[in-house]
Amino acid sequence: MTVSTGVRVEDLLRELAPRVLGALVRRYGHFDAAEDAVQEALIAAALQWPKEGIPDSPRGWLITVASRRMTNQLRSEQARRRREDTAATQIPLDQYLAPAPDVARDADSDDTLILLFLCCHPALTPASQIALTLRAVGGLTTEAIARAFLVPEATMAQRISRAKQRIKASGIPFRMPPEKERADRLHAVLHVLYLIFNEGYTATSGAALQRTELSGEAIRLARFVHRLLPDNGEVAGLLALMLLTDARRPARTGSDGAPIPLAEQDRSRWNRDAIAEGTALITDALARTGIGPYRLQAAIAAVHDESAHADETDWPQILALYQLLERLTDNPMVTLNHAVAEAMVRGPQAGLALLDTVDADDRMAQHHRLDAVRGHLLEMAGENDAAIALYRTAARRTTSLPERRHLEARAARLAVDDR
Amino acid sequence: MKYIMLAYTDPAAWENATPEEIQAACDFYETLGKELMESGEAVYNAGLGDPSHTKTIRKQASGPVATDGPYAEAKEVLVSFGIVDCESHDRALAIAARVVDFTGDTVEVRPVMDGDGGAEM
Numbered sequence: 001m002t003v004s005t006g007v008r009v010e011d012l013l014r015e016l017a018p019r020v021l022g023a024l025v026r027r028y029g030h031f032d033a034a035e036d037a038v039q040e041a042l043i044a045a046a047l048q049w050p051k052e053g054i055p056d057s058p059r060g061w062l063i064t065v066a067s068r069r070m071t072n073q074l075r076s077e078q079a080r081r082r083r084e085d086t087a088a089t090q091i092p093l094d095q096y097l098a099p100a101p102d103v104a105r106d107a108d109s110d111d112t113l114i115l116l117f118l119c120c121h122p123a124l125t126p127a128s129q130i131a132l133t134l135r136a137v138g139g140l141t142t143e144a145i146a147r148a149f150l151v152p153e154a155t156m157a158q159r160i161s162r163a164k165q166r167i168k169a170s171g172i173p174f175r176m177p178p179e180k181e182r183a184d185r186l187h188a189v190l191h192v193l194y195l196i197f198n199e200g201y202t203a204t205s206g207a208a209l210q211r212t213e214l215s216g217e218a219i220r221l222a223r224f225v226h227r228l229l230p231d232n233g234e235v236a237g238l239l240a241l242m243l244l245t246d247a248r249r250p251a252r253t254g255s256d257g258a259p260i261p262l263a264e265q266d267r268s269r270w271n272r273d274a275i276a277e278g279t280a281l282i283t284d285a286l287a288r289t290g291i292g293p294y295r296l297q298a299a300i301a302a303v304h305d306e307s308a309h310a311d312e313t314d315w316p317q318i319l320a321l322y323q324l325l326e327r328l329t330d331n332p333m334v335t336l337n338h339a340v341a342e343a344m345v346r347g348p349q350a351g352l353a354l355l356d357t358v359d360a361d362d363r364m365a366q367h368h369r370l371d372a373v374r375g376h377l378l379e380m381a382g383e384n385d386a387a388i389a390l391y392r393t394a395a396r397r398t399t400s401l402p403e404r405r406h407l408e409a410r411a412a413r414l415a416v417d418d419r
Numbered sequence: 420m421k422y423i424m425l426a427y428t429d430p431a432a433w434e435n436a437t438p439e440e441i442q443a444a445c446d447f448y449e450t451l452g453k454e455l456m457e458s459g460e461a462v463y464n465a466g467l468g469d470p471s472h473t474k475t476i477r478k479q480a481s482g483p484v485a486t487d488g489p490y491a492e493a494k495e496v497l498v499s500f501g502i503v504d505c506e507s508h509d510r511a512l513a514i515a516a517r518v519v520d521f522t523g524d525t526v527e528v529r530p531v532m533d534g535d536g537g538a539e540m
Binding site for chain 1: 421461463533
């Protein structure tokens with residue numbers, strides 16, 4: 001087996017995973033059992049194909065192997081199943097009569113979208129949505145997901161199995177959500193992809209290295225959804241936001257893993273191709289579809305990414321975008337960023353006045369980022385002692401080690417300047 | 420978010436526990452462990468050996484030096500610890516409260532630092 005065959009097999013399997021699962025669920029129902037069977041078939045293929053070569057019809061091979069496992073499993077459980085009240089989870093007859101799995105690719109794509117809706121169902125907790133999406137749609141093994149989230153494999157397996165039980169118990173059907181629910185459900189899907197991206201993006205070093213693959217996976221899934229729904233502005237916005245943010249990855253952490261603020265990053269290390277792709281996407285989305293929260297965040301990221309130097313940043317434009325964003329969302333984190341933009345355009349006092357408006361927000365109580373931003377604006381205002389105290393409070397409050405080091409360094413730097 | 424829970428107990432009470440009490444505590448932890456495994460929150464947990472086995476290593480002028488103890492007269496000793504990965508701080512406190520309620524131990528709950536860098540400013 002050559003390295004390239006290995007990579008090719010893995011990519012191919014990940015690509016096929018949701019399509020094979022969709023085909024199985026259409027044929028047999030039982031999402032939970034089908035998902036287990038597909039995972040087993042993927043593992044079998046990952047062992048066999050690199051040695052024996054990729055079969056002529058990889059998808060057919062996977063469906064055959066997974067179907068065999070599934071029918072065996074279902075047969076052995078039949079007696080038990082008969083005793084169970086399965087009324088709520090029975091697949092409607094017309095789905096048994098759905099076309100055989102080896103039909104057009106369009107059905108496959110729809111299946112993948114339906115799977116995403118299912119895995120990101122609001123009945124599940126965010127942790128379960130993420131785990132199930134990565135396994136059922138992303139085709140990752142439980143072991144890989146557990147490693148990325150730094151929990152034992154048994155714990156992750158349990159999260160996935162609970163999520164599937166929950167879906168089964170809720171009787172959620174394997175079909176597109178009704179039209180009137182679709183916008184909300186799509187929003188839930190995008191939010192899960194956003195969370196997966198952030199899990200990977202904030203990872204910095206050591207054990208975290210495997211986590212960075214999560215951002216790549218989130219981008220891959222967002223690309224997929226964008227291909228299926230090219231006219232949806234928020235989908236395009238999310239994909240653009242991910243690309244424009246991920247473009248800065250090479251410059252955003254120092255060799256010690258400490259985060260480097262945007263203003264201090266070496267911009268020559270940003271990924272130009274990702275910036276070009278993200279900028280084109282968001283420009284097109286804004287022109288064709290108007291605004292939305294992900295589109296606005298992408299537009300802000302694009303403005304940052306377009307500036308060759310931090311001093312050249314078009315802050316008035318960023319401020320205007322944050323003002324719009326704040327009207328669309330009720331999120332105090334947006335206000336924090338808005339306050340920074342306000343300070344850059346109208347001076348630190350204007351930014352500080354805006355920060356005062358989130359003090360009373362319960363969601364920000366004890367939050368280190370409020371202290372960190374206030375410290376930053378006070379530093380801009382020349383109130384160094386107050387800034388140092390806030391950086392230190394923020395350093396104590398964060399649970400991120402690299403961030404803690406960064407905040408302590410800022411406090412120390414100011415303290416030295418003060419002498 | 421991961422949290423560590425450190426359970427402390429009165430060494431005299433531990434010493435004088437009846438076999439039934441010890442059995443009840445074991446059953447409680449087994450049930451709790453199972454629940455946390457099933458909820459997908461368990462990361463690791465363990466009970467600790469008798470405090471008489473404890474050595475404490477401190478840095479002195481000559482370098483690290485090991486001494487016995489902490490001693491039995493200590494008011495509370497560490498008796499077990501666990502790490503959970505759960506949705507919220509409140510959830511971690513609720514798990515700890517169950518331990519406290521059943522065992523009477525004192526439980527300290529603290530977030531575990533992670534290696535992630537947080538969002539950009």
